[in-house]
Amino acid sequence: MTDAFVSSEVDRTKSRWVAKVFKEFGRPKTTLRGLFYFALSRSIADYPICGGFVGEIRVTRPCHENDGPKLVKWAEKAQRLDLLPANAILKEEPGEHTILPEACSSQRHRLELWLNRSAFNPLLAPVCARHGAVLVSSESISNNLVEQLLNRAACRTTILCLSDLSLKSFLFCDSLRAALAQARHRHAPEIRVHRVGLSPEQVVFWSIPMVSQEKGSKEASRQYKTHLKAYGLDHKKMAELDALEAFYPKGIAGFCEDLLTEYGKDISDTKEGA
Known part of the structure; x- marks a missing residue:
């Protein structure tokens, strides 16, 4: 089994979690950091830590501060997989x-x-x-x-x-x-x-x-x-x-x-x- 396939399955698992949290948040649009703060506020231990076999969930835990940077990747993957609306995440626009x-x-x-x-x-x-x-x-x-x-x-x-x-x-x-x-x-x-x-x-x-x-x-x-x-x-x-x-x-x-x-x-x- 190729590493690329395993990685893609891990991406799907993590992306599904992002989509689930976004749906639970209940806002049609928000920033990625807004979603991150909501994830931090949840007491549910469902953030997936995946093993090396087709992205299976090895263990789950609450989302914590160190997960913030990773949300960028998982949210982008979720949008590419149509798990998250394309316009759901608001981004900074440079300038005044x-x-x-x-x-x-x-x-x-x-x-x-x-x-x-x-x-x-x-x-x-x-x-x-x-x-x-x-x-x-x-x-x-x-x-x-x-x-x-x-x-x-x-x-x-x-x-x-x-x-x-x-x-x-x-x-x-x-x-x-x-x-x-x-x-x-x-x-x-x-x-x-x-x-x-x-x-x-x-x-x-x-x-x-x-x-x-x-x-x-x-x-x-x-x-x-x-x-x-x-x-x-x-x-x-x-x-x-x-x-x-x-x-x-x-x-x-x-x-x-x-x-x-x-x-x-x-x-x-x-x-x-x-």
């Missing part, structure tokens, strides 16, 4: 993305949602459209994004900022604030930036598991460690926005729906009291 609503929430006060992940745009664009909010996604804050923001900020603007809680991304919101402070004219309409996730408090409150991350510079590591210290979280690990898919009752779309509803209500209350 700004999605404008057809109608603004208000002529006197606008809402914007900024995040450091583009994969969620298909889930969040309809949510932002319902609330008349601008959606911006980019891995980092650029002068171009800030200039575009200032050009469209003809009235008071509230920005809700989301990023992974990681060495690489935890300063995303601070970077936006700093860039605005430097570029915004003092007579320009007010722009407020609110960090709304992921925060250490949210990770603790929702019991989100933190996972390994790449090492950063000593200074970044020091700042990140300080950021997490009061919450007893491991600065060598991270929590990604994808975790909201598994640990927030309605996923990241529901999380942002609730945020925009809350801040939209504050805007309405402010107008009524004006």
Whole structure:
């Protein structure tokens, strides 16, 4: 029996597991890391460890952190085998993305949602459209994004900022604030930036598991460690926005729906009291 045949049978076994977990998750579309966090949250010991004979399951165990990188392969195989819908897994799109609503929430006060992940745009664009909010996604804050923001900020603007809680991304919101402070004219309409996730408090409150991350510079590591210290979280690990898919009752779309509803209500209350 050839190694290629055995490997293909192992692929089928693992791919069936991925398809099963995706179906159990119950979301028509999600990111691969969102599926991974859901798999981590399951208490079922059904992750297959295969033997060398036509992909038979030698033993099963719960999914754990080290299985994350392998899901890329098994999900791709599952899609090729038609076990998983071709459009089920959302992927990052490089570059900067700004999605404008057809109608603004208000002529006197606008809402914007900024995040450091583009994969969620298909889930969040309809949510932002319902609330008349601008959606911006980019891995980092650029002068171009800030200039575009200032050009469209003809009235008071509230920005809700989301990023992974990681060495690489935890300063995303601070970077936006700093860039605005430097570029915004003092007579320009007010722009407020609110960090709304992921925060250490949210990770603790929702019991989100933190996972390994790449090492950063000593200074970044020091700042990140300080950021997490009061919450007893491991600065060598991270929590990604994808975790909201598994640990927030309605996923990241529901999380942002609730945020925009809350801040939209504050805007309405402010107008009524004006």
